[in-house]
Amino acid sequence: MxxxxxxxxxxxxxxxxxxxxxxxxxxxxxxxxxxxxxxxxxxxxxxxxxxxxxxxxxxxxxxxxxxxxxxxxxxxxxxxxxxxxxxxxxxxxxxxxxxxxxxxxxxxxxxxxxxxxxxxxxxxxxxxxxxxxxxxxxxxxxxxxxxxAWLPSVERGRPFVTLKLATSLDGRIAAADGSSRWITSDVSRRHAHDLRSEVDAIVVGTGTALVDDPSLTARNAAGELHGHQPLRVVVGHRDVPDGARLRGPGGELVQARTHDPAEVLALLAEREVRHVLVEGGPTLAAAFLRAGLVDEVHAYVAPVLLGSGPSAMGDLGVATIGGAVRLTTRSVLPLGPDVFVVATVDPHSPTEEH
Structure with missing residues (x-):
């Protein structure tokens, strides 16, 4: 037939x-x-x-x-x-x-x-x-x-790592007084939630978990949980408080009690995680970049200037322009007033490990 x-x-x-x-x-x-x-x-x-x-x-x-x-x-x-x-x-x-x-x-x-x-x-x-x-x-x-992401994950023997940034045009993630909701638009945030639903794990540092109290869930436009919820991974030695939003509905909460990005990925590889989304904060983002463990960057950039306030990126140990971490832009997508940029990290960029 x-x-x-x-x-x-x-x-x-x-x-x-x-x-x-x-x-x-x-x-x-x-x-x-x-x-x-x-x-x-x-x-x-x-x-x-x-x-x-x-x-x-x-x-x-x-x-x-x-x-x-x-x-x-x-x-x-x-x-x-x-x-x-x-x-x-x-x-x-x-x-x-x-x-x-x-x-x-x-x-x-x-x-x-x-x-x-x-x-x-x-x-x-x-x-x-x-x-x-x-x-x-x-x-x-x-x-x-x-x-x-499955293919490079298998080829590299570790989860594929996407670093997410959401910043003002001058690279800030919050104002000087610490207020940060919301720099990017509703359109960008809905887009980010859709991308969360397509990864296996979301990773943040304990600083972000304690200060921002995120839920790290993937929700649709109506605010309902997507059918797939990634693991919620907190990196660091401090405990997540019992009343934190991370204890609420969503993916399983995993605490990686280390500051070594390679150890975090090894722990997640044991759980058959293929795609990791690193969401914050600046110290954790810099640690993954310095270790040479970021494969691509997703950057949501809002047409806002703050002039001061915390930066999206911690210290990369870059002393001269020759030491900059170089990326290759793969796509640029307007999202309402914002711009969404996907870029891959040049494997030859200088880092602690390369």
């Missing part, structure tokens, strides 16, 4: 990969597992089955596509599996996808991105050893984009 209507041209493998990428985007953006989509084509190019990974503990995309094909009554022997990520070759919460494809009699596998995870990699080799034709690299840039 085919999902292609009579008279409609069968998709090419590139078309099928675009469809697989579309399917993969239906999966959760958070959690330990990547977004993956898969499409099964018969020898004439018609679609036999489709699937995507719906989250940790559920069927992987390839198995979901095989199940879909079986429910349609389709014969997948000799079929081509078009998959956004190399089929895994290990047993975790589920079995190896490479073995499932071999057992189903699939004759060819087309992959967008090889799996960088040493635990799961090797699926392409296993498939070839079983006589399956394997091609990798189809629409690789699109495949990497689908994987988002």
């Amino acid at each position: 085919s999902s292609i209507e009579t008279g409609v041209r069968a998709p090419s493998e590139a078309d099928a990969m675009r469809r697989a990428l579309e399917l993969g985007r239906r999966g959760p953006a958070t959690g330990p597992n990547p977004r993956v989509g898969a499409v099964l084509l018969d020898p004439s190019g018609d679609v036999l089955g489709e699937g995507w990974h719906r989250g940790a503990g559920t069927a992987h995309a390839e198995v979901a596509a095989l199940t879909d094909a079986a429910e349609r009554g389709a014969d997948v022997r000799g079929a081509t599996a078009v998959v956004t990520l190399e089929p895994c070759n290990h047993t975790g919460r589920t079995g190896p996808c490479s073995e499932a494809l071999i057992a189903a009699g699939v004759g060819r596998v087309v992959v967008s991105v090889p799996d960088p995870n040493p635990v799961a990699a090797g699926g392409a080799e296993r498939l070839r050893a079983a006589g399956v034709d394997v091609e990798t690299g189809l629409l690789a840039d699109e495949g990497r984009a689908l994987l988002g």
Whole structure:
């Protein structure tokens, strides 16, 4: 049985990969597992089955596509599996996808991105050893984009770190008297809450937790909690008071009793955290930058001048312009009166660790 209507041209493998990428985007953006989509084509190019990974503990995309094909009554022997990520070759919460494809009699596998995870990699080799034709690299840039923070997290062996800043035009996060609500607009704050809902953990220092008393939740425009709430991580040795807003509804509260950013990330990696949002304050932001552990910066900049007050960034140890931490701007988005800038950190910028 085919999902292609009579008279409609069968998709090419590139078309099928675009469809697989579309399917993969239906999966959760958070959690330990990547977004993956898969499409099964018969020898004439018609679609036999489709699937995507719906989250940790559920069927992987390839198995979901095989199940879909079986429910349609389709014969997948000799079929081509078009998959956004190399089929895994290990047993975790589920079995190896490479073995499932071999057992189903699939004759060819087309992959967008090889799996960088040493635990799961090797699926392409296993498939070839079983006589399956394997091609990798189809629409690789699109495949990497689908994987988002998961890919660099696996490649670097630690959570991907986004540093969030919300400042006046002259880099202040509060007025001289300490008042800070609100520098940026409602539009920017709604945008920031949406981004919170797409990360695994939000990290602040104890100073921010005690002075600002944040809730660190992800809420929609109506003020309701998003379905996904990231871990709320407080870095430092001081306790969070029992009556703090961090004790209220939202993600689990985790206290990382250290001042070492590398230890914080190691603790979160043990909890299968892939994407960390560092929100404050200036001392913590500087510590992560000095350690060379910031991958990208999200900056909300309001057209406001304060002239004095606390800066968004603590001491980076920069004595000359040559020691500046350099970033590359990736995108600029107007948000009401504000501007939202996404920039990646130049890995060659001088820091304590580089």
